[in-house]
Amino acid sequence: xxxxxxxxxxxxxxxxxxxxxxxxxxxxxxxxxxxxxxxxxxxxxxxxxxxxxxxxxxxxxxxxxxxxxxxxxxxxxxxxxxxxxxxxxxxxxxxxxxxxxxxxxxxxxxxxxxxxxxxxxxxxxxxxxxxxxxxxxxxxxxxxxxxxxxxxxxxxxxxxxxxxxxxxxxxxxxxxxxxxxxxxxxxxxxxxxxxxxxxxxxxxxxxxxxxxxxxxxxxxxxxxxxxxxxxxxxxxxxxxxxxxxxxxxxxxxxxxxxxxxxxxxxxxxxxxxxxxxxxxxxxxxxxxxxxxxxxxxxxxxxxxxxxxxxxxxxxxxxxxxxxxxxxxxxxxxxxx
Amino acid sequence: xxxxxxxxxxxxxxxxxxxxxxxxxxxxxxxxxxxxxxxxxxxxxxxxxxxxxxxxxxxxxxxxxxxxxxxxxxxxxxxxxxxxxxxxxxxxxxxxxxxxxxxxxxxxxxxxxxxxxxxxxxxxxxxxxxxxxxxxxxxxxxxxxxxxxxxxxxxxxxxxxxxxxxxxxxxxxxxxxxxxxxxxxxxxxxxxxxxxxxxxxxxxxxxxxxxxxxxxxxxxxxxxxxxxxxxxxxxxxxxxxxxxxxxxxxxxxxxxxxxxxxxxxxxxxxxxxxxxxxxxxxxxxxxxxxxxxxxxxxxxxxxxxxxxxxxxxxxxxxxxxxxxxxxxxxxxxxxx
Numbered sequence: 001x002x003x004x005x006x007x008x009x010x011x012x013x014x015x016x017x018x019x020x021x022x023x024x025x026x027x028x029x030x031x032x033x034x035x036x037x038x039x040x041x042x043x044x045x046x047x048x049x050x051x052x053x054x055x056x057x058x059x060x061x062x063x064x065x066x067x068x069x070x071x072x073x074x075x076x077x078x079x080x081x082x083x084x085x086x087x088x089x090x091x092x093x094x095x096x097x098x099x100x101x102x103x104x105x106x107x108x109x110x111x112x113x114x115x116x117x118x119x120x121x122x123x124x125x126x127x128x129x130x131x132x133x134x135x136x137x138x139x140x141x142x143x144x145x146x147x148x149x150x151x152x153x154x155x156x157x158x159x160x161x162x163x164x165x166x167x168x169x170x171x172x173x174x175x176x177x178x179x180x181x182x183x184x185x186x187x188x189x190x191x192x193x194x195x196x197x198x199x200x201x202x203x204x205x206x207x208x209x210x211x212x213x214x215x216x217x218x219x220x221x222x223x224x225x226x227x228x229x230x231x232x233x234x235x236x237x238x239x240x241x242x243x244x245x246x247x248x249x250x251x252x253x254x255x256x257x258x259x260x261x262x263x264x265x266x267x268x269x270x271x272x273x274x275x276x277x278x279x280x281x282x283x284x285x286x287x288x289x290x291x292x293x294x295x296x297x298x299x300x301x302x303x304x305x306x307x308x309x310x311x312x313x314x315x316x317x318x319x320x321x322x323x324x325x326x327x328x329x330x331x332x333x334x335x336x
Numbered sequence: 337x338x339x340x341x342x343x344x345x346x347x348x349x350x351x352x353x354x355x356x357x358x359x360x361x362x363x364x365x366x367x368x369x370x371x372x373x374x375x376x377x378x379x380x381x382x383x384x385x386x387x388x389x390x391x392x393x394x395x396x397x398x399x400x401x402x403x404x405x406x407x408x409x410x411x412x413x414x415x416x417x418x419x420x421x422x423x424x425x426x427x428x429x430x431x432x433x434x435x436x437x438x439x440x441x442x443x444x445x446x447x448x449x450x451x452x453x454x455x456x457x458x459x460x461x462x463x464x465x466x467x468x469x470x471x472x473x474x475x476x477x478x479x480x481x482x483x484x485x486x487x488x489x490x491x492x493x494x495x496x497x498x499x500x501x502x503x504x505x506x507x508x509x510x511x512x513x514x515x516x517x518x519x520x521x522x523x524x525x526x527x528x529x530x531x532x533x534x535x536x537x538x539x540x541x542x543x544x545x546x547x548x549x550x551x552x553x554x555x556x557x558x559x560x561x562x563x564x565x566x567x568x569x570x571x572x573x574x575x576x577x578x579x580x581x582x583x584x585x586x587x588x589x590x591x592x593x594x595x596x597x598x599x600x601x602x603x604x605x606x607x608x609x610x611x612x613x614x615x616x617x618x619x620x621x622x623x624x625x626x627x628x629x630x631x632x633x634x635x636x637x638x639x640x641x642x643x644x645x646x647x648x649x650x651x652x653x654x655x656x657x658x659x660x661x662x663x664x665x666x667x668x669x670x671x672x
Contacts, residue, residue, distance in 0.1 A: 004438075004439050005435075005436045005437060005438050005439060006433045006434070006435060006436065006437040006438075006439060006442065006467055007435060007467070008435050008467050008469060009467075010433070010465070010467050011433065011465060011466045011467025011468070012467075017465060020465060021463070021465065024439075024442065024443060024446050025429075025446060025463050025465070028443075028446040028447045028449065028450040029429070029446065029449060029450045029453065029460045029463070030450075031459045031460070031461070033426070033459055033461035033462075034459075034460060034461055034462065034463065040462060041426075041428075041461035041462040043425070043426055043461055045381065045382065045384070045386065045425070045483070045485060046381065046382035046383060046384035046485070047382060048381070048382035050381065050483075052426060052428060052461055052462050052483065053428070053462050054428035054429065054430045054462050054463065054464050054479065054481055055430065055464045056430040056431070056432050056464055056466045056477075056479060057466075058432060058466045058468050058472075058473075060472075089379070089381070090369070090377075090379050090388060092377075092388060092389070092390035092481045093361075093365070093390065094390045094391065094392040094430075094479045094481070095392070096392050096394060096432070096477055097342045097346070097347065098342070099341075099342060099343060099344050100341045100342065101341060101342040102340075102341050102342075103340050103341060103342060103360075106342065106360065107360060107364075110360050110361060110364040110365065111364045113364065113365060114364040114365045114366075117365065123367045123369055123370075124365045124367070124370060125367070125369035125370055125377035125379055125388055126369070126370065126376060126377040126388050126389050126390050126481075127357070127361050127365070127370065127390065128390050128391045128392055128479075129346070129347060129353060129356060129357065129361070130347045130392050130393075130394045130670075130672075131342055131343070131344050131345075131346050131347025131348075131669070132347070132394050132474060132669075132670060133344060133669065133670075135471075136394075136396075136473070136474040137394075137472070137473050137474070137477070138468060138472040138473070141392075141432055141473070141477065143390065143392060143430045143464075143479035143481070145390055145428045145430070145462075145479070145481030145482075146481075147381070147386075147388065147483060149381060149382070333467075333468075333469065334466075334468060334469075336466075
């Protein structure tokens with residue numbers, strides 16, 4: 001591991017990223033919090049639980065249908081906090097700017113961040129700006145870290161999935177990744193594919209109101225639904241069975257994926273949540289999701305099983321079973 | 337402001353940075369916390385005060401005498417939290433890696449972060465890794481955000497300087513900036529100039545034990561002592577008078593500055609704290625600093641005055657007075 005050079009797939013969110021994180025970051029920075037391997041870390045401060053997270057955004061292009069790097073950075077950090085059941089409160093924003101970036105573009109990006117923050121009801125409380133010479137960065141990179149408060153009694157995390165849980169998602173898969181890719185490559189379809197990037201804290205708050213003992217919440221970003229479910233299966237020591245006929249995919253996204261030879265199960269989302277919900281509460285949670293603007297196409301896509309621990313299987317339309325592994329290699333670089 | 341392109345001096349920490357921050361970030365992200373304009377923001381969570389900060393590191397070269405980008409990133413965030421009197425607890429770490437970066441280098445950097453975190457008694461609780469194609473970033477950029485708890489009763493900030501306060505510093509000026517610059521430019525002196533980069537939370541905790549009502553603490557990083565004191569003078573509506581003969585400068589740093597036409601008052605430090613201390617406590621605080629390994633060359637360099645509000649003056653060796661303005665333009669790009 002300490003030989004060789006960094007490869008693009010180590011930033012994919014898939015297996016190579018996991019290996020890098022485990023071999024290097026966990027090894028040298030070892031502590032109980034970092035080892036939690038969830039979207040956020042849970043720490044205790046003043047007798048209460050705080051969720052903390054950090055994410056850097058390097059998306060290319062910086063503007064895409066449905067958002068830009070600024071709104072994406074806010075949504076992403078709000079969502080990472082939300083996935084532990086936290087109420088997101090205070091993101092921070094660190095900018096790395098390339099010399100020569102038009103101020104007008106930066107202005108639009110920062111305005112979008114302000115708007116996204118207002119919509120998600122969070123306050124960006126601290127910022128930092130660095131400028132590097134032309135050619136030493138690509139336009140703009142943004143880091144958003146942040147904290148949120150976790151109400152007492154919640155026990156949500158990738159390690160808590162239970163056999164019998166229903167696996168729910170709030171809508172279609174792969175919209176964000178395909179929106180960014182099509183924009184980057186200049187691919188035009190009849191209708192422009194829009195990113196699903198959105199802050200999910202409002203939706204998730206309603207889901208938790210109906211069922212405070214949701215076991216797992218996780219947003220299938222880099223590596224897509226397949227990689228995220230593999231993480232959950234591994235952390236919880238369970239198997240996950242997906243139902244092929246239930247997987248929600250927009251027609252345009254499916255078409256673009258087919259054209260490009262991509263599997264939408266591995267394509268990133270930025271406004272989706274996967275939830276493992278106790279079977280007896282699944283219907284109520286699903287109905288709540290369907291009533292929310294960000295959950296109009298919510299559905300159950302699978303179930304947690306006691307067999308095949310650590311693995312995800314797809315039950316195909318014709319009744320066969322196919323192993324759905326974690327993302328290997330780099331499918332779509334720089335989609336967030 | 338919304339025309340033109342981003343220039344290097346807008347990342348200098350000097351006047352151009354302040355204008356960018358005010359015109360763009362404060363304008364679009366406006367809230368009471370962000371407007372505090374201190375090293376960290378103070379927020380209330382669970383009935384207690386939390387300091388939050390974020391900083392991105394783009395230093396070039398990534399290894400320099402006395403540290404590397406990893407240890408620097410930890411020290412910097414620990415110090416930003418410390419400057420509000422907070423006990424730093426939990427930094428986060430976001431990495432942007434350039435494809436092709438030798439894993440061995442990254443490994444050294446992460447190991448240094450772990451060591452710096454242990455020394456400062458903080459835990460890096462969350463991380464993120466992105467990889468961009470070769471040529472789209474410069475080796476590695478690191479963002480460290482973080483939180484700390486602020487003991488009740490403290491009231492420390494750039495806005496609290498009072499006429500009569502003594503201005504103290506814990507040692508020599510400009511070491512970090514010159515160490516990085518000399519390494520970058522391949523300038524060799526008889527003795528290698530070492531960065532002063534260090535976590536100051538231990539030192540500051542002892543200072544606050546002796547005098548809990550220190551008015552201002554601030555680390556003179558980008559823009560150096562001159563820029564930092566101008567910020568304080570502006571925020572507090574006071575004047576600051578520096579004593580030229582008291583300014584502590586290492587001989588090698590002074591020599592290198594002279595050679596390169598740089599004023600050490602504007603050169604960055606990464607292990608220094610400026611403190612505005614009530615006159616009656618100044619001696620006790622100074623003695624405490626002198627006993628600490630990071631304060632062996634501590635001294636009083638000036639005083640806060642009621643005249644010349646918003647300005648910093650240097651009382652020269654021969655008794656004259658010279659205006660010391662905020663850094664204009666870019667003196668030393670990418671020193672942090």
